[in-house]
Amino acid sequence: MGKIFRFHTDVDTDQIIASQYLLFPTIDEMKEHTFESLDTDFAKSVQPGDFVVACENFGCGSSREQAPAVLKALGIKAVIAKSFARIFYRNAINIGLPVIVCKDLYDSVKANDEMELNLESGLIESNGKTFTCTKLPAKMQSILNDGGLIASLNKEV
Amino acid sequence: MMGMTMAEKIIACAAGVENAKAGDIHTVELDRLMSNDGTTHLTIDMYNNNLKNPHIKDVDKLVWIIDHNIPSDSPKTAASHKKMRDFAKENGIKFYEGEGVCHQVMMENHVCPGELIFGADSHTCAYGALGAFGTGVGCTDYLYAMVTGTSWLLVPETIRFNLTGKLPEGVYARDLILTIIGTIGANGANYKAMEFAGEGLHNLTMSDRISICNLCVEAGAKTALMEVDDVAMEYLREHGREPKAVFTSDVDAVFAQIVDIDLTEIQPIVAKPHFVDNVVPAKECLGIKIDEAFLGSCNNGRIEDLRVGAAIIKGKKVSPEVRFLVVPASRKVYSEALSEGLLDIFIDAGAIVMNPNCSVCWGSCQGVIGENEVLISTGTRNFKGRAGHRDSYVYLASAATVTASAVKGEITTADML
Numbered sequence: 001m002g003k004i005f006r007f008h009t010d011v012d013t014d015q016i017i018a019s020q021y022l023l024f025p026t027i028d029e030m031k032e033h034t035f036e037s038l039d040t041d042f043a044k045s046v047q048p049g050d051f052v053v054a055c056e057n058f059g060c061g062s063s064r065e066q067a068p069a070v071l072k073a074l075g076i077k078a079v080i081a082k083s084f085a086r087i088f089y090r091n092a093i094n095i096g097l098p099v100i101v102c103k104d105l106y107d108s109v110k111a112n113d114e115m116e117l118n119l120e121s122g123l124i125e126s127n128g129k130t131f132t133c134t135k136l137p138a139k140m141q142s143i144l145n146d147g148g149l150i151a152s153l154n155k156e157v
Numbered sequence: 158m159m160g161m162t163m164a165e166k167i168i169a170c171a172a173g174v175e176n177a178k179a180g181d182i183h184t185v186e187l188d189r190l191m192s193n194d195g196t197t198h199l200t201i202d203m204y205n206n207n208l209k210n211p212h213i214k215d216v217d218k219l220v221w222i223i224d225h226n227i228p229s230d231s232p233k234t235a236a237s238h239k240k241m242r243d244f245a246k247e248n249g250i251k252f253y254e255g256e257g258v259c260h261q262v263m264m265e266n267h268v269c270p271g272e273l274i275f276g277a278d279s280h281t282c283a284y285g286a287l288g289a290f291g292t293g294v295g296c297t298d299y300l301y302a303m304v305t306g307t308s309w310l311l312v313p314e315t316i317r318f319n320l321t322g323k324l325p326e327g328v329y330a331r332d333l334i335l336t337i338i339g340t341i342g343a344n345g346a347n348y349k350a351m352e353f354a355g356e357g358l359h360n361l362t363m364s365d366r367i368s369i370c371n372l373c374v375e376a377g378a379k380t381a382l383m384e385v386d387d388v389a390m391e392y393l394r395e396h397g398r399e400p401k402a403v404f405t406s407d408v409d410a411v412f413a414q415i416v417d418i419d420l421t422e423i424q425p426i427v428a429k430p431h432f433v434d435n436v437v438p439a440k441e442c443l444g445i446k447i448d449e450a451f452l453g454s455c456n457n458g459r460i461e462d463l464r465v466g467a468a469i470i471k472g473k474k475v476s477p478e479v480r481f482l483v484v485p486a487s488r489k490v491y492s493e494a495l496s497e498g499l500l501d502i503f504i505d506a507g508a509i510v511m512n513p514n515c516s517v518c519w520g521s522c523q524g525v526i527g528e529n530e531v532l533i534s535t536g537t538r539n540f541k542g543r544a545g546h547r548d549s550y551v552y553l554a555s556a557a558t559v560t561a562s563a564v565k566g567e568i569t570t571a572d573m574l
Contacts (some may be wrong), residue, residue, distance in 0.1 A: 010343055010432060014540040019521035022195055023226055023234045026202075037547035057344040060377065061540060063279040065196055065295030085377055086348050087279060091295035139182055139309060149297050153304060154209040 002049040002077055004126070005042065006111040007035075011054055012061035013088060017070050031070040048075025051115055055081065055106050059088025068092035068099075078117050080105055080124065080133070093140045096148035100124075101134040160407025162315040163382045164350040167290040167404060171273040179314040179411070187218065187302050188272035188289075188401065193259045194223045195519075196277050198237035200296040201244050204303070214306035219250045220267055222259040225515045226522045257487025257513040260284070260455040264367060265489055269393070270385045271402030275302050279374045280455055280537060285381035286366035287389055288403060290350075292380045313379045314413035315350040316341070317406070320357030322421040327572055329465070330365035331457060331535065331555040334372045335426040337418070339436030347377030349413060352406065354384045357420045363392045364461040371456050372537060375433035425570050427533075428553040431541040439558050442568040447552075448530040450481045450563035453511075454518040457535035457556050458486030460493045466560035467499040469571050475507040476566030482524045483508045484516045508563070520544040533562045 015037050021030045035042040052058075052071060058081040059067060068091050071079065078098035092099040098119060105124055108131070109115065115126035117133075124131040136144065146152040158176070161169065165177045172183035192200060204211050213219065221241060229235040238254075245252035256262050259276070260283040268274065270288035274281065277299045284291030292310075294302075302308045324333065338345070351373045353366075361369070366389075370381035383389070385403045393400065406412075425439035452458070452466050463485060475481040483503045485491035491513055494500050500510050509524075517524035518536030525545035526532050532544050532551045539551035554562070557571040564574060 012538075012540045014520075014538070014543050018542055019225075019519045020525075022521070023198065023231075023237045025198065025233060025236060027199070037542040057347065057377070060343055061279065061538065063196075063277060063281075063293035063295050065199065065297060068295075069199075083344065083347070085344065086379055087293050087295065090298065094295060094297035094301075137182075137311075149301050150203060150207050153301055154207075156305075 001114040001116050002051050003047065004051050004053050004109055004111060004113045004115055005046065006109065007038065007052065007054040009055035010057045010060055013059055013064050013067040014061055016059065016067040017064065022064055022066050027066065027069045027073045030066055031073045034070045034074060043074060046074050046076065049077050050075065051117065052076055052079045053081070053106055053109060054079065056083045058084050060085035063087045065091045065095065068095055068097045072097040082106055093143050094149040096144060098144060102131055105131045159411060160409035162350070162406045162410045162412065163352055163404045164290060164313055164315050164380060167271060167273055168310055168312050170271065170402060177312050179312050181312045182309055183312065184307055184309050185273055186307050187275050189220060189267060189274040190218050190299065190302055191220045191222065191259060191263055191274065191276040191278070191281065192299055193225055193278055194238060194241055195225045196296040197221060197241045200277070200300050201240055203296065203300050208304065213248060213303055216249050218306070219303065220263065221245050221250050221252050222262055223254040224257065224259045225519055227255050227514045230522050255512060257490070258455040258458065258515055260371060261458065261486040261490070265396060265487060269398050270389065270400035271404060275299060275308065280371050282373045282378055282381040283367050283371035283455060285370040285383055286363060287393065288383060288385035290380050290382065293374060313348055313350045315352050316346055316414045316416065317352045317354065317412045319355040319415065319417045320353060320420055321355055321417070322357050322419050323360040324420045324423055327557060328423050328425060329555040329557060330361060330368040332426045333420065333423050334369045335428050335436050335553065336423055338372065338376045338434050341376050343375065343432055343434040344377040346373065348379055351376065351378045351381045358384060359386055359388065360420065362461060363388060364459045368456050375538070425555065425558055427558065427568065428539055430539055430550040430552065433539060433553065439554060439570050442552065443573070445568040446531060447479055447533050447562055447567060449524060449526055449532045450479055450559050451517050451524060451532060451534040451536055452556055452559050453482065453484030453486060453516050454536045455486060456537050458484055458490065460490050462535065462556040463490065463494045463499050465556045467502040469557060469560045469574065470506045470564060471502050473506060473564050475563050478566045479563050480524065481508040481563040482511060482516060484511045485513050487513050517544050533559050533568060535559050
């Protein structure tokens with residue numbers, strides 16, 4: 001089980017990781033500033049295996065891959081939202097961070113609730129209830145199964 | 158056989174197939190690959206450390222531009238810039254530094270109608286002003302394309318905007334695109350292409366068109382596309398380039414939605430904190446005190462925007478309560494503004510004229526604002542914390558509204574000065 005960090009609708013990539021940290025040399029140096037403008041304690045309190053749950057249009061805004069990368073570096077197991085902005089969604093899959101569309105979870109959970117995700121079956125368990133996730137398109141599922149786009153590429157060449 | 162949209166035709170061409178329709182996934186060959194200092198240092202790290210067989214498929218397609226934090230603001234930035242500069246040199250990559258905001262540099266020097274372009278920057282959709290399919294990607298997609306010359310794309314549905322009439326005096330492209338984003342919402346075009354056509358398009362300058370296409374990602378759009386008319390062809394000729402191909406949507410193309418817009422009805426608009434779709438008529442923001450004003454960015458830092466601002470501020474002074482940053486979008490724009498005497502006008506008025514770069518639009522390099530401060534900006538975004546402190550406030554508006562507000566010290570429209 002992992003803990004739920006719950007966010008609202010239209011969480012943009014500046015809120016996930018602000019511009020002033022993007023040119024830091026490594027993701028590890030950036031990750032302590034994750035969600036800084038929304039929750040100054042986020043990076044300190046999150047544990048590997050925890051989840052980010054959000055409403056609509058998560059990750060809107062810039063194409064900065066640092067946004068999914070800092071979440072992955074902090075050990076976030078998956079981001080589950082009602083919907084995702086396009087570039088964030090693609091970036092997350094490309095680096096091997098599961099991003100899951102689930103229409104019903106957000107309204108049924110609170111911050112700090114616990115949940116478990118079974119990626120294979122696409123089922124989420126939380127508060128004694130089971131939620132069904134929307135399946136990834138086959139192309140993206142295969143990239144995720146490979147462990148990200150670079151791993152896919154290394155298989156090709 | 159069903160007709161195709163512009164987006165479908167460009168993807169079909171890049172995929173080497175006769176037909177592409179919304180919902181299909183195609184492997185495409187990219188025409189150009191733009192990357193800037195916002196993420197390139199990470200791309201290089203992955204190139205060096207994660208690839209089994211690191212190589213560049215076609216180096217002539219790559220354009221690298223340092224524009225976000227130039228000149229460097231810290232030793233960490235300087236190190237990331239050096240990494241990018243050295244790699245570009247070693248590998249013979251076309252490289253710009255300090256020449257301007259990446260999208261303006263691309264429009265001035267590289268983009269051609271009919272091309273399919275990946276840019277590691279969300280505002281790459283600006284290239285639609287020249288009928289090119291530009292789309293923003295992260296650095297992993299960029300790296301894949303750099304190595305293979307290809308990528309995969311889901312063919313987007315298209316929302317078609319039919320424009321009629323002409324923008325009224327004192328109303329600008331910025332007001333039009335903010336109106337559209339306010340109407341369809343911050344995810345109103347998620348995964349979709351936004352296509353602009355109709356006789357009203359011919360009344361828009363290239364500067365207007367770049368401004369409109371550039372902001373479409375703020376409605377979630379995958380790309381923006383405009384029909385290539387005489388205005389676009391003239392721009393291309395002036396800049397010494399030829400189209401790859403000129404596409405228009407077929408009359409029987411299938412659109413997800415068709416929206417008719419009468420340009421004569423558009424009025425000055427302001428997007429309030431903290432979302433680009435949080436728009437109101439500018440008149441509803443009158444009197445809001447500001448600490449800083451910004452005229453610049455890939456959206457409104459062109460010579461036409463500086464002319465609008467200079468005409469308003471000529472003979473007047475920037476409010477003593479306000480820092481007014483004027484940042485030409487490219488060296489070319491800077492040089493034109495200098496020879497037209499526009500920079501003298503801004504300097505005499507008390508503005509801070511700066512080198513071409515992304516400046517406070519990206520909230521990391523210049524003009525960063527502090528706690529509880531208010532910025533009115535021609536930048537691209539007004540997200541929480543975008544321009545600096547987490548508790549600061551950004552309003553987006555046209556070059557005219559921003560300049561008038563810099564003079565008044567509070568939000569106002571040019572006709573109220």
